[in-house]
Amino acid sequence: MGSGHGHRLHYHGHSPLHRAPAHLKLVGLLGFALVVVLTPREWYAVYAGYLAVLLVAVRISRVPPTYLLKRMVVEVPFVVFAVLVPFVATGPRVDVLGLSLSEPGLVAAFGLLAKGTLGVLASLLLAATTEPADLLAGLERLHAPELLVQIMGFMIRYLDVVTGELGRMLVAMRSRGVDPRSPRHWPVLARTLGALFVRSFERGERVHLAMLSRGYTGRMPR
Amino acid sequence: MHVPDGFLDAPTSVATGAVAAIAVGVALRKAKGELDDRTAPLAGLVAAFVFAAQMINFPVGAGTSGHLMGGALAAVLVGPWTAVLCLSTVLLVQGLLMADGGLTALGTNIVLIGLVTTAVGWGVFALLRAVLPKRIGVVAPVAAVAAYLSVPAAALVFTGLFAVGGTAPVENGAVLTAMLGWHLVIGLGEAAVTFVVVGAVVAARPDLVHGARGLRRPSRATAAEEVTA
Numbered sequence: 001m002g003s004g005h006g007h008r009l010h011y012h013g014h015s016p017l018h019r020a021p022a023h024l025k026l027v028g029l030l031g032f033a034l035v036v037v038l039t040p041r042e043w044y045a046v047y048a049g050y051l052a053v054l055l056v057a058v059r060i061s062r063v064p065p066t067y068l069l070k071r072m073v074v075e076v077p078f079v080v081f082a083v084l085v086p087f088v089a090t091g092p093r094v095d096v097l098g099l100s101l102s103e104p105g106l107v108a109a110f111g112l113l114a115k116g117t118l119g120v121l122a123s124l125l126l127a128a129t130t131e132p133a134d135l136l137a138g139l140e141r142l143h144a145p146e147l148l149v150q151i152m153g154f155m156i157r158y159l160d161v162v163t164g165e166l167g168r169m170l171v172a173m174r175s176r177g178v179d180p181r182s183p184r185h186w187p188v189l190a191r192t193l194g195a196l197f198v199r200s201f202e203r204g205e206r207v208h209l210a211m212l213s214r215g216y217t218g219r220m221p222r
Numbered sequence: 223m224h225v226p227d228g229f230l231d232a233p234t235s236v237a238t239g240a241v242a243a244i245a246v247g248v249a250l251r252k253a254k255g256e257l258d259d260r261t262a263p264l265a266g267l268v269a270a271f272v273f274a275a276q277m278i279n280f281p282v283g284a285g286t287s288g289h290l291m292g293g294a295l296a297a298v299l300v301g302p303w304t305a306v307l308c309l310s311t312v313l314l315v316q317g318l319l320m321a322d323g324g325l326t327a328l329g330t331n332i333v334l335i336g337l338v339t340t341a342v343g344w345g346v347f348a349l350l351r352a353v354l355p356k357r358i359g360v361v362a363p364v365a366a367v368a369a370y371l372s373v374p375a376a377a378l379v380f381t382g383l384f385a386v387g388g389t390a391p392v393e394n395g396a397v398l399t400a401m402l403g404w405h406l407v408i409g410l411g412e413a414a415v416t417f418v419v420v421g422a423v424v425a426a427r428p429d430l431v432h433g434a435r436g437l438r439r440p441s442r443a444t445a446a447e448e449v450t451a
Contacts, residue, residue, distance in 0.1 A: 091391055154267060
């Protein structure tokens with residue numbers, strides 16, 4: 001895979017966490033997420049412990065906490081749901097600041113928020129400290145199907161190319177007075193997507209021919 | 223929106239993970255039948271396309287927005303098995319490199335967004351195509367119906383999983399009503415986008431559309447193609 005196709009979340013660095021083998025980080029992340037999901041949600045102190053472990057890992061990685069915090073917005077739609085749970089959940093009610101809330105709902109909301117947030121933070125830390133190429137090599141070492149890893153590799157390699165192409169198409173639309181977000185202009189937007197599909201598919205065909213001409217037989221060179 | 227960590231309990235997450243692993247394994251074998259040795263570059267590029275298409279939000283109402291899931295769209299364009307592979311790849315990359323969707327919920331997300339939308343979308347598409355006239359004009363409208371039904375189907379399966387392994391004490395009836403009602407609306411956007419995208423590709427490169435294979439093209443269009451060529 002060519003260089004210069006780092007993904008948006010990666011934070012360049014040379015900490016022990018950056019240098020650690022990707023397959024160990026993957027196993028560690030999966031183990032951590034599973035343990036967090038399995039932990040009963042009433043064990044509040046244990047969750048504080050998990051958070052402390054993650055914060056120590058963040059400190060070791062020397063990724064600025066604000067860098068991670070800003071990227072935690074992916075969680076927002078889910079936070080909205082968790083906040084709604086105490087209002088709609090069943091069970092005995094308690095009064096909090098004049099609002100009648102469900103007691104098991106409050107505990108459930110805490111569990112959802114705590115587990116979700118820990119999972120997002122841990123995943124972000126993996127993404128920030130691992131280059132995509134290393135991640136793919138790690139997946140291969142963990143015996144993920146070779147074809148699947150190849151497909152992931154091509155997707156990551158051409159992600160910026162395809163999204164960049166879409167971005168230029170959207171700029172072209174706007175400069176002609178078309179608002180891609182307005183339902184009135186959906187037909188134009190969807191035709192743009194149709195063109196993007198044809199272009200992506202044809203690019204795939206060209207890439208395949210280029211690979212064949214370089215001796216591709218179904219396996220990637222090491 | 224993807225299911226995060228801790229939304230469903232561990233046994234449900236592991237079970238959906240196993241289902242997803244089997245589905246992806248079968249899809250890896252079957253996709254070779256749809257794409258032969260072009261599988262890796264083409265599925266990778268289509269996955270990048272699906273990711274780009276999902277970035278476009280459309281307003282649903284009440285200040286919120288939905289985005290394309292693309293299961294039915296991908297199934298009609300590149301075939302169901304390749305579609306499962308592409309959507310699973312998108313979810314894998316989002317989960318591992320973008321922290322979108324929890325790692326323990328990866329199986330759940332692949333089952334809901336990769337498997338259910340593709341299976342229902344392709345099932346409805348193949349069924350309707352079999353009973354309708356064998357003309358290329360039916361592909362886009364039939365794809366739209368398939369896309370519409372695939373969205374509430376995913377919502378239904380989610381509600382089922384939530385009833386089995388949900389971690390919030392919310393009445394299942396309430397979840398069902400909210401999820402189904404909401405996704406019946408979101409499905410309209412999915413159907414509209416799928417309709418026009420499939421229509422655009424069928425008009426430009428009908429040979430690329432998997433769902434249009436073996437269908438008769440109107441002679442008028444072939445004549446026009448010769449003129450432009």
